[in-house]
Amino acid sequence: MSTLHLQQLPLPDAEVYFIPHFIPAPESDVYFGRLVQEVNWQQESIKLFGRQLPMPRLTAWYGDKSYTYSGLENKPQPWLPVLQELREKVEQASGQKYNSVLLNLYRTGQDSMGWHADDELELGQQPSIASLSFGGERRFAFKHRTRKDLKPAPLILSHGSLLLMQGPTQHHWLHHVPKTARAVQPRINLTFRYVRG
Template identity: 50%
Template sequence: MTERVTVLPGECVLLREFFEADQAENILAALTRDAIWQQHTVKVFNREHFVPRLTAWYGDQGAYYSYSGGTHTPLPWIPVLSDIRATLEDFLNQSFNSVLLNRYRNGSDAMGKHSDDEKELGHDPVIASVSFGGTRRMAFHPRSGNSGKSLSVDLDDGSLLIMQGACQRRWKHSIPRTRRFVTPRINLTFRNILQSDCG
């Protein structure tokens, strides 16, 4: 049974067990096998570093997205991703034209504090984030002007996290490294990229 947890009122809600365990297991296996994974580099103080995770960008033609210091051209949808997209679009009554995949191979893979507030996502975007595999903790940190306190929430296998409203304007989020043993995890963030003059 799906359990609904308010993480940030009006801004972020978590639905645990949105996908059943056997469905989630099949999705994890299909994505591990079929997605085209890359490890990008970022330049810090003039030195190239690998980002500590694998990524992939899928979407409609023309859904270009800038992250990890580059502009990325979407790969065409594969069945496992279009099925999840259809489920989320139905459930949320919201369309998504793209999805960012992140694969955390172990507890050393992580994502630093950021907000998904790029111009191409538009004002106060709805982002649907689904997780498969090992449980990882997401931390929320208040941005300047937000008197809220940092908090964290466990994103477990089969869960759906919906970020909306002022979430990106008021908070940063991260997936910190952990020393605990964790099995591999794949997270998908479905987004709607506003296609202007580049498509």
Template identity: 50%
Template sequence: MDLFAPDPAANLLPCDGVTLYHGRIFTLAEADRYLAALTSTLQWAHDEVVLYGRRITTARKVAWYGESPFAYTYSGATKTALSWTPELREIKALVEKTTGTTYNSCLANLYHTGEEGMGWHSDDEKVMGKNTSIASISLGAERKFAFKHKTRPDLGTISLLLEHGSLLEMKGPTQTHWLHRLPPTKKVSEPRVNLTFRTFVNAGKKG
């Protein structure tokens, strides 16, 4: 099922979670400014994941920021949060005002072209708490984003287009019951920066 221009107050998921697409929350000029600033100022590094016992370096780059030097372990690698930049603080403030939720950390992703994506997964690490909110900001190239239920294949795939300067909010039991992904595409040649604001609740590693 494809969703276009959804109502910001409407839940995109039919059950077992709450996901809201707020659409663009920045003007075009603001979105362009933040994209340029974040691309050049965040401390980007290639991500490393462990798949089937092998450590793989991704083309996609990541950066991890927070209110404290949180140690975040996922896919077999640990990252220590850096201090907020001015732009991240500004964006965080608007995201919190829009969602009514407070966040203390942000995982940023840099996709250089559409050929870089993210496979099916859920952000259900214990350090992120249970049923907490994840607010996802998209800057740059518009990309398709998809959901599928973990145990209900009959629900099919739910997809939408994430616009430049837009906000997607995933909360409630969404991460428990749903997978999401950013499918790669050869039709997009421009970069995209994705900011996922989160609530880090435990300094321990993923269990």
């Protein structure tokens, strides 16, 4: 692990670390602008209750491997220099290797991500997911899959923050980015992962 101030979140059955100011604000501003311009953003559709519906956010998949989630097979686009730069920073901080990244662009408070876990088979038994945020702050929360005595654990994902989810986290906890009626700035999230096979 990096010598950066890693704050471990007090979640049972999990190994989660958070660095609120992983990348300083002026540098984060530059990265946000580059990602908006350089990434090939798409609006994918998912099948929900028998209907094809547009995802409530824009996405992009870059890296070395294909990846399937929510019934969508993502063919990788080749790494952009800006994504390579960010991958190196995140690998240094986490001590992990990543060969792919899923990017999400939340345009307004109505863009969201439902409760889910990053537990697809191709991520392995105990995946390491590194989540990097740029742009407007958004509320994020964890919810234990089976323990009803544990309340959801909220977290504010700030501009330039890094969230590391490792060990058994994806087996025991779900996470989401809820909609909000508040006026929020657009947010970009990069989730680095290692896809096997």
